[in-house]
Amino acid sequence: SALNEFGLHPLFVTPNKEMRLLRSHTRSAILVHRKDLRATLTSLSWEELESHAEKITRKAHEIAR
Numbered sequence: 001s002a003l004n005e006f007g008l009h010p011l012f013v014t015p016n017k018e019m020r021l022l023r024s025h026t027r028s029a030i031l032v033h034r035k036d037l038r039a040t041l042t043s044l045s046w047e048e049l050e051s052h053a054e055k056i057t058r059k060a061h062e063i064a065r
Contacts (some may be wrong), residue, residue: 003010008030024028029043044052 023046026046028043028051031042031044033040033042
């Protein structure tokens with residue numbers, strides 16, 4: 001009922017699903033990270049997600065060199 005109260009629609013995306021489809025229908029995403037019995041929630045815009053992904057990619061390339 002909390003989802004309806006705020007006009008949210010759940011959409012579960014795993015790393016194997018199509019992210020372009022999700023992005024074309026939303027302005028931002030609420031990320032849920034679960035480790036063991038703990039979970040964290042973070043709301044990020046697509047721009048913030050892209051910036052974070054670019055940083056990770058740059059670090060990976062630097063380590064590989």
